[in-house]
């Protein structure tokens with residue numbers, strides 16, 4: 310891999326719970342790509358989803374990442390510590406008539422929308438609910454604000470998945486960029502931070518693939534260039550095909566750690582899930598040397614009880 314010291318990436322955990330095998334794999338691959346490529350690594354705590362943020366979770370995640378052998382060159386920074394950069398972005402968007410306040414509740418939007426597909430967890434905001442918009446000011450922080458999504462495809466090249474085309478007008482419509490809690494939404498916060506922190510490489514789970522089109526629309530509306538390079542990694546799922554979560558049992562890294570499973574055993578497991586020849590135990594440094602995205606499967610990784618047994622078994 311060619312080294313590029315001007316590249317910057319971020320590890321961006323949400324402190325809404327502990328690190329589990331699924332998100333640990335994404336962070337490990339992100340970090341390994343950075344270390345192999347000579348990129349700088351930022352640790353950014355995405356703590357704006359305040360109802361779901363758990364006290365102490367950010368410190369525990371950082372501690373777990375360190376225990377696994379990961380490190381970073383800058384941070385941790387916390388998004389909640391300074392909301393001014395997000396307010397500034399909202400002012401620009403309001404001035405450009407790209408956002409508008411919207412006090413409709415989710416139920417009201419759902420009622421107005423046509424029947425959502427069973428596999429959609431987001432309701433598309435129907436265009437007829439959008440009011441006429443004039444250039445204005447970002448005055449009321451205690452209401453939801455939506456971003457105007459015009460018809461059209463958004464394309465980008467994913468370094469792992471290849472060319473992507475998404476149509477946010479068809480899937481989500483005008484999405485929320487500022488919430489009535491007085492905080493930016495995830496979409497706006499990520500765009501503002503990736504730009505101001507100079508992030509050039511975004512590496513994350515494929516569950517965020519459809520957010521990328523929204524983030525590109527926001528970047529373009531704000532005139533933020535250059536656009537980062539995106540790499541979306543397949544998710545780890547349970548035997549039911551759903552994203553690894555509590556319902557699949559306790560896959561928290563700290564639980565394995567408390568039970569005496571060494572970090573090297575966990576890295577070896579994550580390596581097996583990343584197309585690397587199986588080893589009984591492996592350091593994070595060895596993982597950097599061994600990782601080759603070009604041989605990694607595009608399919609989701611299925612976590613099963615045999616994986617859990619393998620982790621707990623004492624090597625040799």
Ligand code: GLU
Nearest residue numbers: 321322323355499513517
């Ligand atoms: N904080 C997000 C998460 O934990 C990741 C956001 C991103 O990488 O853009 O799912």
